[in-house]
Amino acid sequence: MRVPLLAVVVTMFLASEAAWAQDAEPSSDPAGSDAAGPGGSPKGAKPKGPVSRAFGGADLLVGRTMKQPVSDKVFTVGIDVGASPLDVGLSAGRDTLVKQAINSACQQSATCRDGADRAIKSLGIVSNSQWDAVTAAAGNDADLLAALQNAGVSATNAQQIVQLADQQVSPEGRQRILRLVRRSQAGAHVLLDPFIDVNLKWIDLKATIPFTLAHLDGKTSAYMANVGLEAKAGHAWEWGPIGVGLTGGLSLYLPTGMEGASAAQTADLLSAPKYAHGYLTMAPYLVAGVDFTWVTLQTSVEIDSMHGVRGTPAITSIQYLRYGVGLVILPRLAPKWTVSVIGEINGLSPIHNAAPYNAVFAMAGLQLRLYLVKVAVAVQVPLMSHKEDLGQISGIDVGSLAKYYVLTRLAFVF
Numbered sequence: 001m002r003v004p005l006l007a008v009v010v011t012m013f014l015a016s017e018a019a020w021a022q023d024a025e026p027s028s029d030p031a032g033s034d035a036a037g038p039g040g041s042p043k044g045a046k047p048k049g050p051v052s053r054a055f056g057g058a059d060l061l062v063g064r065t066m067k068q069p070v071s072d073k074v075f076t077v078g079i080d081v082g083a084s085p086l087d088v089g090l091s092a093g094r095d096t097l098v099k100q101a102i103n104s105a106c107q108q109s110a111t112c113r114d115g116a117d118r119a120i121k122s123l124g125i126v127s128n129s130q131w132d133a134v135t136a137a138a139g140n141d142a143d144l145l146a147a148l149q150n151a152g153v154s155a156t157n158a159q160q161i162v163q164l165a166d167q168q169v170s171p172e173g174r175q176r177i178l179r180l181v182r183r184s185q186a187g188a189h190v191l192l193d194p195f196i197d198v199n200l201k202w203i204d205l206k207a208t209i210p211f212t213l214a215h216l217d218g219k220t221s222a223y224m225a226n227v228g229l230e231a232k233a234g235h236a237w238e239w240g241p242i243g244v245g246l247t248g249g250l251s252l253y254l255p256t257g258m259e260g261a262s263a264a265q266t267a268d269l270l271s272a273p274k275y276a277h278g279y280l281t282m283a284p285y286l287v288a289g290v291d292f293t294w295v296t297l298q299t300s301v302e303i304d305s306m307h308g309v310r311g312t313p314a315i316t317s318i319q320y321l322r323y324g325v326g327l328v329i330l331p332r333l334a335p336k337w338t339v340s341v342i343g344e345i346n347g348l349s350p351i352h353n354a355a356p357y358n359a360v361f362a363m364a365g366l367q368l369r370l371y372l373v374k375v376a377v378a379v380q381v382p383l384m385s386h387k388e389d390l391g392q393i394s395g396i397d398v399g400s401l402a403k404y405y406v407l408t409r410l411a412f413v414f
Contacts, residue, residue, distance in 0.1 A: 054236035054243030063324035064300035067234035078411025119160035139171035223260035243291035253281040278310035320354035
């Protein structure tokens with residue numbers, strides 16, 4: 001199924017008028033003289049209307065946001081930091097379960113345990129698409145051995161993995177062991193996304209350089225992810241205290257990421273194009289909003305189209321729909337001092353080769369702006385998502401807890 005990408009962006013509305021100047025009153029000189037009297041304007045000058053402030057300060061933290069007026073911001077530099085704290089905390093627990101499986105399979109043999117450790121590390125070369133074939137073959141030793149070798153795992157390492165899977169009898173239990181073993185190699189990730197935003201009169205331009213910090217086997221490594229470029233333009237119509245706006249934009253995620261960043265997709269599925277190794281992603285979107293001065297409501301729809309252009313991904317084309325709605329309360333309590341309460345619901349729906357991209361998340365957060373500094377913190381929880389069956393630790397479902405996500409933002413706005 002082909003998804004139109006650029007046609008959505010071509011016909012977008014242009015941005016609203018710049019609003020740096022203060023309000024000016026029409027000339028009181030009926031003759032329109034060159035010298036302006038008190039409260040008057042120079043001859044020939046057009047009186048200026050009220051400065052447009054619709055959607056100023058109404059930032060969302062996850063979903064797409066309306067283009068804001070230049071009276072609210074022109075240049076912003078900052079960083080978003082995200083992590084799944086429970087994923088970080090449970091990383092050691094997953095390792096414990098893996099070690100229990102190794103000890104059960106190897107008993108007292110140190111040689112066997114060393115071989116099992118090497119075999120588990122060898123699973124890092126298996127791509128996501130190849131892993132689906134491996135787990136599908138988990139119910140039979142011969143099929144599992146063949147699937148692992150087809151994915152590039154050596155015969156010796158593949159035999160060790162089969163031996164670990166044999167600790168479970170049912171196909172579901174064997175699949176759980178395999179997922180747990182591979183997930184333990186993903187480690188715990190902290191996602192960092194520095195960004196620069198330039199908001200001009202007609203267009204808003206943004207660039208991001210995301211990377212991840214992965215903690216695995218007692219070591220922390222940094223991996224660069226996919227550089228993002230975004231452009232959006234929009235217009236707002238105002239009737240007294242009410243503003244209605246429409247914005248269109250296009251995001252590009254360039255295939256600059258390192259392979260080690262791919263595992264970070266499990267921490268934040270909504271940001272998957274940033275961390276999908278080898279994929280070029282184009283994401284056109286539309287945002288519509290209503291501004292009631294102290295409350296804004298924004299809704300968006302987006303098509304993400306991912307294309308494998310580096311390496312040899314088994315799935316070369318992925319398309320899915322992303323949608324969201326966001327509510328911001330008290331976005332402009334004072335010109336340079338605001339405290340915003342933000343609530344969002346964002347979701348994904350598969351279109352083509354995108355079965356895992358089927359989820360809905362709720363997010364709640366606070367954002368504080370004090371003059372040039374903007375700080376925000378939010379928590380995102382899954383309402384509906386694909387859950388990995390990773391077993392339980394002390395009766396707690398590991399696969400579900402790993403989906404909880406915390407996002408913080410620090411930015412300087414000029």
